[in-house]
Amino acid sequence: MTQQALKLPLWADLPAFDLHLDQLLLLVNEYVAPISGEVVTKTMLHNYFKLKIIVPPVKKRYGRVQLAGAIVVALLKSVFALGEIKQGFDVVAKGHAPQKAYDNFAEIFNRQTSANTQQVAPHISATSKDVVDQLTQVQYAAVQAVLYWLAAKSQLHDLVVPAKAAQDKNDQRPDV
Numbered sequence: 001m002t003q004q005a006l007k008l009p010l011w012a013d014l015p016a017f018d019l020h021l022d023q024l025l026l027l028v029n030e031y032v033a034p035i036s037g038e039v040v041t042k043t044m045l046h047n048y049f050k051l052k053i054i055v056p057p058v059k060k061r062y063g064r065v066q067l068a069g070a071i072v073v074a075l076l077k078s079v080f081a082l083g084e085i086k087q088g089f090d091v092v093a094k095g096h097a098p099q100k101a102y103d104n105f106a107e108i109f110n111r112q113t114s115a116n117t118q119q120v121a122p123h124i125s126a127t128s129k130d131v132v133d134q135l136t137q138v139q140y141a142a143v144q145a146v147l148y149w150l151a152a153k154s155q156l157h158d159l160v161v162p163a164k165a166a167q168d169k170n171d172q173r174p175d176v
Contacts, residue, residue, distance in 0.1 A: 036075060
């Protein structure tokens with residue numbers, strides 16, 4: 001996998017015109033498959049729209065919002081449950097325009113992958129007695145992935161729980 005393959009397009013780089021589903025699918029897979037090694041299918045996209053994880057299209061025309069959403073979901077689905085991704089999208093949608101939210105995600109992704117390709121081996125403490133071989137590097141990366149996943153889940157929970165509590169409180173207010 002080349003460094004170029006590990007780069008997401010920014011919002012401005014996404015097509016500014018409406019797409020058909022086949023075109024959307026082709027672009028999503030052009031961006032995501034080199035990174036994740038997985039292919040997104042029509043059925044998967046239909047499920048994301050049906051579950052309202054991604055904003056459904058208008059009259060079967062797909063724009064930047066659907067393309068950006070599909071790219072992000074395709075990358076996150078191997079780490080988070082679809083319900084968790086939807087919660088995250090819902091939180092982001094309340095505070096940010098889709099363009100800003102997507103660009104932020106893409107810029108973070110691009111910075112992190114750029115930093116990781118420059119640092120081929122993960123940093124392992126100089127006092128470590130472990131033999132720094134390829135297996136150790138894989139184990140280190142796997143542990144880091146789990147720890148980052150746990151941190152992200154915890155942070156998402158911290159965002160969702162107060163928002164849900166506030167919504168529940170508003171729902172319980174008597175009408176005056």
